Amino acid sequence: MSKPPVERVPGVIDIEPADLIEPLSTDHGGAFSFNYSYTEITATGGKSHVKSRRTRYADGKLSTENFDGEFDRSIYDGALDQMHRAFANQALLLLRTFASMFPTMRRDRD
Numbered sequence: 005m006s007k008p009p010v011e012r013v014p015g016v017i018d019i020e021p022a023d024l025i026e027p028l029s030t031d032h033g034g035a036f037s038f039n040y041s042y043t044e045i046t047a048t049g050g051k052s053h054v055k056s057r058r059t060r061y062a063d064g065k066l067s068t069e070n071f072d073g074e075f076d077r078s079i080y081d082g083a084l085d086q087m088h089r090a091f092a093n094q095a096l097l098l099l100r101t102f103a104s105m106f107p108t109m110r111r112d113r114d
Contacts, residue, residue, distance in 0.1 A: 037062040045080065052080035 041058040056071040 047077055047080045050077045051075070052077050 037060075039058075039060050041056070043054065043056045045052060045054050047053075051074050054071070054073050054075070056069075058069040060067050
């Protein structure tokens with residue numbers, strides 16, 4: 005088993021939502037700019053792998069950021085479970101909105 009290239013430092017990452025959103029630049033150095041990002045998460049065995057790519061072209065400069073990493077499968081499973089619960093709750097709220105339009109159907113249990 006090879007040693008991982010980077011050791012993980014335990015702790016909580018403190019990111020404010022404002023830190024995730026980049027402000028729009030009012031100085032347009034060129035007529036054309038774009039951003040592209042791609043994130044892939046796969047899970048096999050006891051490990052999960054994340055691969056992220058980000059490309060940006062602005063002010064005549066092309067910049068690219070790449071990231072690859074591995075983490076424990078339990079983190080992936082927890083995030084997937086949380087995502088499934090959030091989706092189910094949103095679907096339930098949507099169905100409740102339309103439930104009042106349909107008559108309720110009841111079976112007589114004699």
